[in-house]
Amino acid sequence: MGKVTGFIEFKRDKQPYRLVGERLGDWKQQMLPWPRDLLQRQGARCMDCGIPFCHQGCPLGNLIPDWNDLVYRNKWGEAIERLHATNNFPEFTGTLCPAPCEGSCVLGINNDPVTIKAIELAIADHAFDAGSLKPELPQVRTGKKVAVVGSGPAGLAAAQQLNRAGHWVTVLERDDRIGGLLRYGIPEFKMEKWVLDRRLELMRKEGIDFQVKANVGTNVDVTDLTREFDAILLAGGATIPRDLKIPGRELEGIRFAMEYLTLQNRRGEGDVIPDEEFITAKGKRVVIIGGGDTGADCLGTVHRQGAISVHQFELLPRPPDERAPDNPWPQWPNVFRTSAAHEEGGIREYAVSTTRFSGENGRVKRLHAHRVEMVREGGRLDFKPIPGTEFEMEVNLVLLAMGFLGPDPRGPIEQLGLRLTERGNVWRDQNWMTSVRGVFTAGDMQRGQSLIVWAIAEGRSAARGVDLYLMGRSDLPAPL
Numbered sequence: 478m479g480k481v482t483g484f485i486e487f488k489r490d491k492q493p494y495r496l497v498g499e500r501l502g503d504w505k506q507q508m509l510p511w512p513r514d515l516l517q518r519q520g521a522r523c524m525d526c527g528i529p530f531c532h533q534g535c536p537l538g539n540l541i542p543d544w545n546d547l548v549y550r551n552k553w554g555e556a557i558e559r560l561h562a563t564n565n566f567p568e569f570t571g572t573l574c575p576a577p578c579e580g581s582c583v584l585g586i587n588n589d590p591v592t593i594k595a596i597e598l599a600i601a602d603h604a605f606d607a608g609s610l611k612p613e614l615p616q617v618r619t620g621k622k623v624a625v626v627g628s629g630p631a632g633l634a635a636a637q638q639l640n641r642a643g644h645w646v647t648v649l650e651r652d653d654r655i656g657g658l659l660r661y662g663i664p665e666f667k668m669e670k671w672v673l674d675r676r677l678e679l680m681r682k683e684g685i686d687f688q689v690k691a692n693v694g695t696n697v698d699v700t701d702l703t704r705e706f707d708a709i710l711l712a713g714g715a716t717i718p719r720d721l722k723i724p725g726r727e728l729e730g731i732r733f734a735m736e737y738l739t740l741q742n743r744r745g746e747g748d749v750i751p752d753e754e755f756i757t758a759k760g761k762r763v764v765i766i767g768g769g770d771t772g773a774d775c776l777g778t779v780h781r782q783g784a785i786s787v788h789q790f791e792l793l794p795r796p797p798d799e800r801a802p803d804n805p806w807p808q809w810p811n812v813f814r815t816s817a818a819h820e821e822g823g824i825r826e827y828a829v830s831t832t833r834f835s836g837e838n839g840r841v842k843r844l845h846a847h848r849v850e851m852v853r854e855g856g857r858l859d860f861k862p863i864p865g866t867e868f869e870m871e872v873n874l875v876l877l878a879m880g881f882l883g884p885d886p887r888g889p890i891e892q893l894g895l896r897l898t899e900r901g902n903v904w905r906d907q908n909w910m911t912s913v914r915g916v917f918t919a920g921d922m923q924r925g926q927s928l929i930v931w932a933i934a935e936g937r938s939a940a941r942g943v944d945l946y947l948m949g950r951s952d953l954p955a956p957l
Contacts, residue, residue, distance in 0.1 A: 896912035
């Protein structure tokens with residue numbers, strides 16, 4: 478724990494951000510670092526709660542009270558050791574995770590929870606800045622070769638764990654750069670890409686081989702992999718976006734969120750993208766359909782590109798400001814939140830269903846919608862239109878940010894004949910092996926769209942399954 482009376486003496490402070498007017502003028506990180514003394518005071522709020530439910534709230538099982546106490550006591554070197562014991566990439570989760578651990582904090586029952594996420598990020602940054610993070614090379618190589626398909630957080634976590642177990646690991650990425658959604662799905666203002674590159678450089682020095690433009694099932698034959706490698710781990714993510722199949726969907730100017738975000742991130746990486754191929758919000762009236770994190774990422778990007786106006790529509794009703802009676806602690810609090818992108822502008826509207834688009838000369842010009850009410854009939858959730866609430870609005874760019882359905886069934890799934898679940902995800906057994914012996918899976922590919930912290934946890938657990946398969950035993954931890 479931190480200070481015995483810390484949770485009584487100190488209030489939770491807000492994460493500091495750059496001023497809106499300043500950050501809208503560039504693509505740099507929107508968050509500011511905490512002053513160290515203030516962060517140590519936040520760590521002091523971690524109370525002697527007896528049963529730390531934050532462990533249960535975090536899929537990685539992070540030892541949160543331990544490193545909160547170490548930060549409070551200014552023992553940063555020990556803190557990063559304790560943090561890395563459960564989390565390969567705290568600089569990613571400390572930036573991008575929505576912090577389910579804070580939703581389960583015991584202090585959060587009747588007070589503001591402990592500032593866990595910010596302390597996690599500070600521990601990682603302190604370790605990198607101090608130069609204390611060195612490549613962790615295995616003492617012995619097993620001679621076994623493992624191919625990890627996909628370089629998102631699940632694939633990277635699995636690769637690092639398997640490499641530390643002594644196996645030779647090759648990570649195959651279909652894109653031209655390593656990182657998956659960390660590279661092309663997360664806007665620069667949420668995580669600058671040098672943060673990703675810094676970690677990847679460590680992993681290269683540890684002996685992991687990264688191969689780009691290696692699209693398994695297309696220009697890389699999956700049967701060749703089965704012959705060349707002793708095991709394969711599929712971590713290709715959930716890449717099929719949820720579409721909005723309504724009249725007018727075919728009009729130009731209606732694009733998937735990930736298409737939009739990827740092109741901007743590519744420009745951020747220095748790629749030359751012709752204007753006719755680039756999707757920009759500059760000088761346009763924009764509607765984002767979808768109220769989740771991806772929608773907020775689009776919102777922040779739209780602001781920086783110079784849109785005239787932007788509306789964000791969500792089908793669900795507005796969440797309450799505080800926990801509802803059917804959403805008790807320690808469940809994830811389904812409450813109204815305002816992200817940094819929302820603070821920058823735009824209009825959020827809830828309980829809106831888009832019914833059709835109309836346009837001129839093949840381009841979208843208007844969006845037609847109505848308000849809905851959420852009802853339950855026979856145990857099923859449904860959205861019924863409210864009579865007299867129909868409306869339409871001018872729009873030049875529509876971004877569909879409604880989530881993902883699951884993995885692409887083509888490629889290795891089809892070629893290996895992998896068994897799928899009822900939801901279309903890759904089936905796996907308790908050891909993370911698919912229906913094909915020697916082929917494993919982890920992350921959104923088998924779980925469906927989820928959080929970065931789940932992806933890392935599954936990558937770590939799947940790595941243990943692969944190690945157990947190859948060696949008959951494993952000393953690797955398995956959080957799940």
